[in-house]
Amino acid sequence: MLKSIEDYLKNIYELQEHFERVTTNQLAEKMGITPASATGMIKKLAAMNLVKYRPYQGVELTDAGRLMALxxxxxxxxxxxxxxxxxxxxxxxxxxxxxxxxxxxxxxxxxxxxxxxxxxxxxxxxxxxxxxxxxxxxRPRVRLCDITHPQAVRVLEVSDHDPELLRYLGKLNIYPQTDLTILSIEPFDKSMTVRHQQSTHTLSALVTSYIWVLPEEHMKKGQANAV
Amino acid sequence: MLKSIEDYLKNIYELQEHFERVTTNQLAEKMGITPASATGMIKKLAAMNLVKYRPYQGVELTDAGRLMALxxxxxxxxxxxxxxxxxxxxxxxxxxxxxxxxxxxxxxxxxxxxxxxxxxxxxxxxxxxxxxxxxxxxRPRVRLCDITHPQAVRVLEVSDHDPELLRYLGKLNIYPQTDLTILSIEPFDKSMTVRHQQSTHTLSALVTSYIWVLPEEHMKKGQANAV
DNA sequence: ACTTATTTTTAGGGCAACCTAAAAATTAAA
DNA sequence: TTTAATTTTTAGGTTGCCCTAAAAATAAGT
Structure with a gap:
């Protein structure tokens, strides 16, 4: 299995997590190549039965393709x-x-x-x-920015694609498994003030959109998620 | 620096350890490619000032090339x-x-x-x-097969290119830093009988040609080579 | 519905690294 | 030293993956 094929499959998988249909342009933009290049490789993947391809309609992984992506x-x-x-x-x-x-x-x-x-x-x-x-x-999870009322939440996952975000969260000591208490949500810009251990931080809506948390209704059941 | 360039430089370096001049054919054979391919890449490396190349006469690394190889x-x-x-x-x-x-x-x-x-x-x-x-x-070292008289030696290094050899030596518990006593050398085929801890083994000349040891005259000086 | 804008594909190339086959240079042998 | 064998290079081709520019299909705006 070649490196570029692996990369295409992985990227298609990741796009399929967020969008119904994966288009040539989306894939090309994510991978930093031109749409023309993506079309070419998609046809190759289709010939290998790793994706289902309908011209002008986008791609989706076959079972074999998904297995390789995973x-x-x-x-x-x-x-x-x-x-x-x-x-x-x-x-x-x-x-x-x-x-x-x-x-x-x-x-x-x-x-x-x-x-x-x-x-x-x-x-x-x-x-x-x-x-x-x-x-x-x-796992059941919601984006922190989609929470509308003050409550206790547990961080489950954060986006890994921007190192700057990760360094920022690291400075605040916010990692997966971290428990946060949402103290208030500013109606104007959706910025969120949270308490974590001794300190209190205000997070912009951009930051909270990259953080997934355990929804309140699951917090009780001891879903501690120990690594 | 590209993968194939790195590979060429490394292989040229390794050949230079054993031979005066590194020829196109040697390099091609070591790398499992055709001589024609090697010629092409050698010219490219020469243009990058990583090797000195005289057509029909072979290559040698420049200082820059050697540094990259290392x-x-x-x-x-x-x-x-x-x-x-x-x-x-x-x-x-x-x-x-x-x-x-x-x-x-x-x-x-x-x-x-x-x-x-x-x-x-x-x-x-x-x-x-x-x-x-x-x-x-x-380090001063000699091939075990070049030793002519019974003596105590310390294994310094073994060839790493054949897994079968390594498994064989592993079975005999012979590793770098292992001390061996050469008991006898058979004149007919140069096979060598050695003692190691409690056991005695006879090693063929093929095997001993892949083992380097500390020469006798250095054995005293406590060159223990602890890792 | 028809024109315009956008998306996607096709056509034609480039580059890296490999190949085979033929030609040229070097080395060895008679 | 002339011929024969070997080594090395050149010439031309293939494959993988990328590109730009132009054409075709789809989607959007009036």
Whole structure:
């Protein structure tokens, strides 16, 4: 399996998490290539039965394609956690490194890393790590910016694509598993004031849109999500 | 720096360790490509001032080329040791993995691995790890097959290119730093009978040609080479 | 519904790194 | 030293993945 094919499948998978149909333009923009290039590769993937392609209508992964995408994502997330745990790489740098390593990981080393980490369920940003069979855990979660009333929440996951965001959250000590109390929500700009341990911070709507939390109705049931 | 350029430089370096002149054919054979392909890339490397090239006469690395080669080798050997120490990968498998990883290692991670391992001087096969400046330790050493009289020797290094050899030596518990006593050398086929701890083994000349040891005259001076 | 704007695809190239086959240079042998 | 064998290079081609520019299909605006 070639590197670029792995990359296309992974990116299509990630877009499918957010959008009904994945269009050529979306994919091209996400991958930093031209739409023409995306079209070409999509046709190749379709010929390999990794995606279903209807010209002008977008792509979607086949079962085989999704399985491959999930394997790449498994590699990516295991490597992220491995770099963090074994080498102390800060969480804002693990993503870019994993982008490169994910394509050179053998089955044997994958298994050893998995064992070393104790078959972890989440990566350093709280994203679920698919198992070897391609099962990926779906947790009930809402974006922090979509919460409308003051309440206690637990951070489940944060976006990993912008290192600056991660450094900011790191400074505030906000990580997956962190408990926050939403004190108030400003109607004007939806900025949110939260308490965390001893300190209080005000988070912009941009920041809260990149944070997913456990919804209130699930907070009681001891869904502690210990790693 | 591109993967294939790194590979060419590394292979030229390795050939230069054994031969005066590195020829197109040697390089092509070592890399599993055709001589025509090697010629093409050599010209490219020469244009980049990484090798000195005289048509029909072979190549040699420039200072810049040697420095790059040594950086790749540093990556390779640090990764081999890291895989062995951190993940318990057996020494007959670390080479092939490192071949892939060496091309995706960032400076930051290189430093972290180096720190994790305590700035090690040798890889799992006993080969010296160049420092960041490109200095590589030269130890006095002889091939075991070149020793002509019974004596005590210490294994310094073994060839890492054949996993089968490494598994064989592993079964015999022969590793770098292992002390052996040469009991006898058979004149007919140069096979060697050695004692190691409680057991005695007879090694063929093929095997002994892949093992480097500390020459007798250096054995006293406590050159223990602790890792 | 028809024109305009946008999205997507096709057509035609470029570049890196490989290949085969033929030509040229070097080395070895008679 | 002339021929034969070997090594090395050149010439031309393939594949993978990217590009730009132009054409075609779809979607939007009046």
């Amino acid at each position: 394997e790449v994502i498994r590699h990516h997330r295991l490597i992220e956690l491995f770099l963090a745990k074994a080498l102390g790489v800060p969480w804002d740098r693990v993503h870019d490194e994993a982008e490169k390593w994910e394509h050179v990981l053998s089955e044997d080393i994958e298994e050893r890393i998995d064992r070393f980490l104790g078959s972890p369920r989440w990566d350093p940003h709280g994203a679920p790590i698919p198992d070897k069979a391609g099962n990926i855990e779906q | 950086e790749v080798i540093r990556h390779h050997r640090l990764i081999e040791l890291f895989l062995a120490k951190a993940l318990g990968v057996p020494w007959d498998r670390v080479h092939d993995e490192a071949e892939k990883w060496e091309h995706v290692l960032s400076e930051d991670i290189e430093e972290r691995i180096d720190r994790f391992l305590g700035s090690p001087r040798w890889d799992p096969h006993g080969a010296p790890i160049p420092d960041k400046a490109g200095n590589i330790e030269q």
